[in-house]
Amino acid sequence: MHREFDHLQVLSALPDPAGSLHADFSQPPINEVTVTNPQLFFNRELSWLEFNNRVLQEALDPRNPLLERIKFTAIFSGNLDEYFMVRVSGLKQQVEAEVTKRSPDGRTPQEQLDAIRDRLLPLVYRHQRHFQRALRPQLMAHGIHLMDYRDLSLDQKDFLHQYFQSHIAPILTPLAIDPRQPFPYIANLSLNLVVQLHNPATDERLLARVKVPETLPRFTAIPTDLPMVNGRQDAVWCAVPLEQVIAYNLEALFPGMQVAEYYPFRITRDADLTLEEDEAEDLLLAIEQKLRIRRTGGSVVRLEVHASMPEAIRKILMHEMEIMPEDVYPMEGLLCLRDAMVLMDIPLPELKAQRLKSVPHPDLRPVHRKRRKWAELSLPKASPLATQDFFTVLRERDVLVHHPYQSFDDSVQAFIAQAAQDPDVLAIKMTLYRTSGDSPIIESLIAAAENGKQVATVVELKARFDEENNINWARILENVGVHVVYGLVGLKTHTKLVMVVRREADGLRRYVHVGTGNYNPKTAQIYTDVGLFTCNDDLGADVADLFNYLTGYSRQNAYRKLLVAPANLRDRLLYSIQQEIDHAKQGRHARIVAQMNSLVDPEMIVALYQASQAGVRVDLIVRGICCLRPGVPGLSENIRVLSIIGQLLEHSRILYFHNGGDERMYIGSADWMPRNLNRRVEAMAPVESPELTGELKEILGILLADNRQAWELQPDGHYIQRHPGYRCSEQRAQRILMEMAEQSATLGASRA
Template sequence: MPKSKKSATPINLNDPQYYLNRELSWLEFNNRVLHEACDPRTPLLERLKFLAIFSSNLDEFFMVRVAALKQQVEAKVSQLTPDGRTPQQQLDDIRSTLVPQITKQHQHFDQALQPLLASHGIHILDYINLSQKQRTYLDNYYEDQIFPVLTPLAVDPSHPFPYISNLSLNLAVVVKNPDTEEEFFARVKVPSVLPRFLPLPPELGIQENEQPVNWTGVPLEQAIAHNLESLFPGMNIQEYHPFRITRDADLALEEDEADDLLLAIEQELRKRRMGGTPVRLEIQSQTPEAIRSRLLQDLELTESDVYEVDGLLGLRDLMYFMALPLPELKDPPRQSVVHSRLQRLKEPSLSPDALDMEEGKDFFAVIREKDLLVHHPYQSFSATVVRFITHAAHDPNVLAIKMTLYRTSGDSPIVNALIAAAENGKQVSVLVELKARFDEENNIYWARRLERVGVHVVYGLVGLKTHSKIVLVVRREKDRMRRYVHIGTGNYNPKTARLYTDLGLFSCREELGADITDIFNFLTGYSLQKSYRELLVAPVNMRDRFLSLIHREMENVQNGFSGRIVAKMNSLVDPQIITTLYEASRAGVQIDLIIRGICCLRPGLKDVSENIRVISIIGRFLEHSRIFYFYNNEQEEIYIGSADWMRRNLDRRVEVITLVKDSDIAKDLQEIMGIMLADNRQAWDLQPDGSYVQRQTHEDSPETNSQKTLMNMALRSTGIV
C-alpha cells in the first residue's frame, strides 16, 4: 500500500483555504440531483421526479439554512465560517451559485423534458393553446370544482396586504374599474387542496403520431387565471402574474424554559403555520416592475431575495406525474427480498408456557444463532424490523420493549405494534423525538396515541436531539432474561425505508444488550455514564473515540505499518474531524470517503490531503447508511450507526454507533463499501476546488452501478436470480 512520509513543512491545517463552505457544498449536492434529471440514461418520469426533488430540497434549504443566515446578518454576526466567509458573503455566494442552476432546471424542463413527454403522450398544455372543446370542459370544471374554493383578497388602504402562507402559489392581479378607470391590486391564492395539474378527459386529449393519449391537461393556476372575471365581476382584468414565497420555518424553542415540551412544540408549530419572515420571492421573468416592486415592498424583501424563472413556478409539484401508470417510463419495479435466514419464520406461540427455544423457529432463535445484518431497501424493512417489533409485541415471553422514534410514517405499523404490546401487558417505553424537523406534528400525534394506551413516552434530553435508532426487547427464556437489540442507521419508517439505503444489526450479545440498556437509562432517567462496552455514544464518548481511531491509523503508519480508513456517511462538516483526517493523510494513511451530501474537506491538496479521495453516489435510492472502517494493522474494526461527522451529531445529538463483532457481517460491510468505491455510473469524484466530476465508463471499464449490483446480490442470495 503506498505511503507518504509526513511533510517536514509545518502547515496550519485550520487555515480557511483547506475548507469548503457547508452551504455551497450542499448546493453542489443538489446540483448532482439536478444532473439526474438532465441525464438521458434516467427514465423519463424519474427525470421529472429528480426535478421535483431538486425544487423540494431548495425549499427546505431556504426555510432553514438561508433563513438562519439572514437572521445572522440582521443580528450583525461577523463570525467567520471555517472556510472564512461571513453570513453576508455566504448569502451572496448562494445566490450567484443558484441562479444558473435554477435557469438550467427550467430550461431543461421546457426545452427537453416537455417535448419528450409529448412524444410519449403526456401533454402539459398552456391554457391559451387549448381548443374550444377543451376550454369549455375546463371552464365548466372551474365553475363546479375550483371557483367555490377561491378567495380574492383586495389590497388597498382599507385592506392591508394579506398574509401569504409559506410555499403557496399565488396570482398577483391588477383590475380596473371601468367607470372610474382606477386600478386595484388583489391577490388570489392557488389552493393547495386541489391538484396542481388538471387532467382533461382522454377523449379531449392530444394524439400525435399515433401515440396513445396518456395524459393531457393544464396547470391549475392557468385555469384560475383565465377565469378571473368570475372573482371580480364588473371589473376589467388588466394583468395577472404568478408568484411564490418561502418563509423561515425553523422552530425557535427555549427547552429549559418549557414546563411541557410537547405543549411548547405545539405552540411553535402553530407559529410555523402562521409563518416566519419571508426569505425568498419567486416570480416569472416577465413580471412587470410595478408588480415586482409592490411585492418586494409588502413582503419586506430585497432584490437579492428575488428568483426569476421562465415557465412554471413550484416544480416540486411535478411529482404528480409519478402516479401515472406508465412503468415503461420509470425505474424497473423494486424487488425487495426477505433475508435468507428469515424466510421460514413462524409466528410466536400464544401460550406463555411455550418458550420457542428451538433454533430457527422464531425471530429470536435466528438472532440467538448469530448476529444478523439487514440492508434496506434491498432486503425488506417490513419483513425484518417491522416483523421483529410486531413479533415482540405478541410474544408472551417478551416482558419489555424500548425504542427510539425520530421519524416514522403517518400510518406506522411500528407504532401500532407498540400499542398492541402495551395492550398485551408488556412494559413499553418509547422516546419520541419531538424536535425532528418538519416531523414534529406527526410525532406529537403518535406520542399522544402511545400515551393513551399506557406506553411510557419520553421526549428526550434538554438541549439534545435523540437521533439514535435503537430497539431493546427483554425476553424471559427458561431461567434467564435475554436482551435482543436492533441498532440501525435509518429511521423506523417503512415508507422511507423503500427509498433510503440503510443498515440494521440484530443481536442478543450480552455486552451490547447491557450497553443499550444503559443508553435507555441515560435517555429516560439520570445518568452520567461515560464509558460503554461496545458503543460509541454522542455526546458522551463518540467524538473522542473517532479521533482516537484515526490517530491509531496514523501511529501504525509512523511505526512502519499500513494505515487505511474508509467511511461512508451523509455529511462531513466537523472541523476537528477534518483536521485530524488531514493529519492522517499527511502521515500516509490511505483514506476513502463515500459522502452523499455536504463535504467540507478538500481532497487531493498537495502536502495536506493527497491520500484522501471523496466520492458521492446519487442514484435511485438515497444513500443514508453510515459505515466506518479502520484497518488497525490487520485487526480490522468496522462500525455502523446513526451519526455523521458533523458538529450537531457529535455534540448536540444522542447518537449510537456500534462495533460489528461478527466477522462474516464485517466482510459483508467491507464488500458493500468496495462495490460503492468501484461505482462508475452514479459516483462523482470531489475535486480540490469543491466541484464534482461524474465518473464515466470506458471500453475497458464496463458500467458498474453500485445500487443495481447490491439489488442483484440480494436477489441472488435468495435464489430469485
C-alpha cells in the same frame, strides 16, 4: 460470493474521472493544519448546493428513464424549499442580528448569502429551462400532455370552464391589494396570482391577489378522449396547471372589472423551529405552539416570481414582504416544480427506472414464512406465533440487514411485531425519530402495551418537519399505557435503537437492533440503510444504559462497546484515526473507509488531513455536504471523496478502520457534523462477526467501484461524474447490490 475488499478499492484500472477538467487550487500552508485555517474547508452551504446540483444532473442525464428524470426535477425543487426555510433563513437571522462570526472557510453570514445567490441563479435557470424545453416535449411525445391553457382546443377549454365553475370558483377568495387595508397574508410555500385589473367606471388600475388552493390537485386533469389541437388523440394523461385554469377564468371572480394580466408568485418563509427547552415546562405543548407560529409564518426569505412580472409589481411585493432584490428569484416557466412528482403516478413503467424489489434476508426467511398479516399481529388478543424464529436465529448468530435490498417489513417490522406477541417478552424499548403516518411499528407497540408488556419509547418531538406527526404518535402511545419520554434538554435523540427484553431458561436476555435509518417503513423503501440484530451481552448492556440515560437521570459516560454522542463518540473516532496514523508512521498498512451523509466537523476533517499526511489511505463516501478538500498535494493527496446519487438515497453510516490488521467496523446514526457529535444523542455499534464485517466491506467496495452514479470531489470543490471507460463495463453499485440480494435470497430459499 464476497468480493475482495481491497481489490474493489483499487480503481487504478478505471479511466481518469476528471476528464478534461483540472482543478486550479492554491495549496494552503500545510504547516497550519488547524481548525482555524479557512483554506482547509469548503463552505457548508455551497457544498450543499453542489449536492443539489448533482441531483439536478440526474434530471438532465438522458441515460435515465424519462419519469425518473421528472422525479429528480421535483426533488431538486423540494430540496431548495427546505434549504431556504432552514439554512438561508438562519443566515439571514445572523445578518439581521449583526453577527460577524465567520464560517470555518472564513466567510461572514452576508458573504455566504451573496455566494449562495451567485451559485444558485444559474442552477435554477438550468432547472427551469430543461423542464420547459426538454422534458415537457419528451413527455408529450409519450402521450403525457402537461399543457398550457393557451394551447388547448375549444372542447378542452369548455371542459375546464365548466370544471372551474363547479369545482374551483367556490373555493377561491380574491383579496384586494389596496393601501387602505392590510396586505393579504401570504402562506409559506403557497402559490398565488397577483392580478392586474382595470375599473372601466373610474379608469383605475387595481391589484388583487388570488391564492391557488392547496386542497386541489396542482394539475387539473382533462379527459383524454377530448379532441386536441391539430387533431391529436395520443394522450395517456392530459392536464393543465391549476393556476392557469384560474387565470383564464378570472373574469368570474371580478365581475364588472377588466382583467388586464396575471402573474404567478410564491414565497418561502423562515420555518426553522427553535425552542428554549429549559424555559418550557411542557415540551409537547411548547412545540405545538411553535408549530402554530411556523404555519402562520416567519419572515419571508425568498420570493419566486414569473419572469414576466413587471418591476413595479415586484417592488410592491418586495415592500410588503420586507425583502431585498437579492431575495427575488425570477422563473421562466412553472413555479414549484416539486409538484411534478405527481407524474410518477402515471402507469407507464417503461418510462420509469426498474423497480428495486426487496427480498427477505436469507437468515430471517423462517420469519418471513410464518408471519401473519400486520393487522392480525397488531391485535392485543392475537395468537402468538408458533415459533420464536427471530430469537432462535439471533441466539445462534448476529444478523446484518441492508435495506431496501433486504426487506424492512420482514426484518425490523417483523421483529417488533413478534416481540409484541411473544408471551416471554417482558419489555420493549425503542427510539422514534421519524416514522410514517400509518406505521405498523406503532401498531405493534400499542399491541405490546395492551398485552401487558412494559413499553417505553423515546419520541423526538424536535425532528424537523416531523414534529406534528411525532406529537400525534406520542399522544396515541401514551393513551394506551406506553411510557413516552421526549429525550434530553438541549439534545436531539437521533440514534436508532430497539431493545427487547425476554425471559428465557437461563435468565433475562436482551435482543437489540442498531440501525442507520429511521424506523419508517416508507422511507425504508427508498433509503439505503444497514442494521444489526444481536443479543451480545455487552452491547445489550450498553443499549440498556443508554435508554436509562434517555429516560431517567443517568449520566452514563462509559460504555463497553457502543460509541455514544455526546459522551464518547468524538473521542473514540479521533482515537481510531490516530491509531491509523501511528500504524502508518511505523510503516504498516493504514486504511480508513467511511460512508456518511455529511462531513462538516472541522476537528474531524483536520484529523483526516493529518492521517493523509502520515500516509493513511482514506476513502470517503459522502452523499451530501463535504467540507473537506481532497487531493491537495502535501495535505490530502491520500484522500478520495465520492458521492453516489442514484435511484435510492444513500443513507447508511458505515466506518472501517484497518487497525493494523485487527479490523474495526461500526454502523450507526451519526454523521460527522458538529450537531451530531455535540448536540445529538447518537450511537455507533461495532460489528464484530467476521462474516458480517465481510458483508460491510463488500458493500463499501462495491460503492467505491461505482463508475455510473459516483461523483468524485475535486480539490476546487467541483464534482466530476465517473463514466465507464473504453472496454470497461458499467458498475452501478445500487443495481449490483440488488442483484446480490436477490441471489442470496434465492440461495437461502433453496437451502430452506
